Amino acid sequence: MTERDNSTPYWGHSTSTLDWCEENYVDHKYIAEFVNTTTNLIFIGLASFGIYITAKYGFETRFTIAYAAIALIGIGSWMFHMTLLYEFQLLDELPMIYGTCVLVHNIFETGHKRKYGIYLPLGLFVYASSITIAYLYILNPVFHQVSYAILVTVLNIRSYYLLSLIPKGNLHSTLKKLLFGAWAMFGMGFFLWNVDNIACDNLKLARARVGRPLGYLLELHGWWHIGTAFGTYYWIVFNQYLRVALLGKENEWKLNWTGFGAIPYMSINDNAKKDYVKVH
Known part of the structure; x- marks a missing residue:
């Protein structure tokens, strides 16, 4: 066995088509991008x-799958930013497509019975599979970004439409707060992601001036992770509350906030526990 060349990074030289603004292997010899890697704990923590x-409260399996999709995105992104290897770049980017397909399914199937039958999951499966196959040959990350943006656009148009069906009042206001909160988190993350791309040289100079740990705050791709993790989590809670509302069960549930008022979650109303009927 030959010894590793000290000039060679632990995971080998980067094979990914992207290398973000964070300087590589500065903080830890086993982690290429320290902040971009560790901020994925937000995905995993919120998903868990x-x-x-x-x-605990017996929501449908569809929501367990949705949260698990967030965790998978976080794990894939962790592996990608830790190694900067192309195979893990795929594990980062493709789960974004798969997870959003799950969310699109959930926001279209909102009734007591399935409205679209096998056609909706089949169509989403074909879309995700086609993107996967194409992305193995089209090594341009813009292709992935556009494919992902199409799904997100459909998701949010449908979400706003269903919100408009809820009569004005406390329930509508709460749902609007969750949906707009999700959009605000995504918007913040997307804005900082672009600043990180456009102003990378200036950010590197600024980080060098302030040093660590304050310089970590200027690793803006990490803020993209935080914004998208919270944005996706808020959207799933919105979808859960909207689901019970459209099924006429909103009085059996209540919205709670934990984590210093930053993390919402649904629970059963105390006075509804005896008469609780599981949502299907």
Whole structure:
């Protein structure tokens, strides 16, 4: 066995089509991008909490899958930013497509019975599979970004339409707060992601001036992770509350906030526990 060349990064030289603004292997020899890697703990933590709440209060399996999709995105992104290898770049980017397909399914199937039958999941499966196959040959990340943006656009148009069906009042205001909160988190993350791309050289100079740990705050791709993690989590909680509202069960549920008022979750109303009927 030959010894590793000290000039070679631990995971080998980057094979990904992207390398973000964070300087590589500065903080840890086993982690290429330290902040971009560790901020994915937000995805994993929020997803784990969502799965726990879903199981505790008996929400449908569709929401467990949705939260698990967030966790998968976080794990894939962790592996990508830790290694900067192309195979893990795929594990980062493709789950974004798969997870959003799950969310699109959930926002279109909102009734007591399935409205679109096998056609909706089949269409989403074909879309995700086509993107996967094409992306193996089209090595341009813009292709992935456009494919993802199409799904997000459909998701949010449908979300706003369903919100408009809820009569004005406390329920409508609460749902609007969740949906607009999700949009605000995504918007913040998307804005900072673009600043990170456009002003990278200036950000590197600023980080060098302030040093660590304050310089970590200027790793803006990490803020993209935080914004998208919270944005997706807020959207799933919105979808859960909207689901019970459209099924006429909103009086059996209540919205709670934890984590210094930053993390919403649904629970059963105390006076509804005896008459609780599981949502299907």
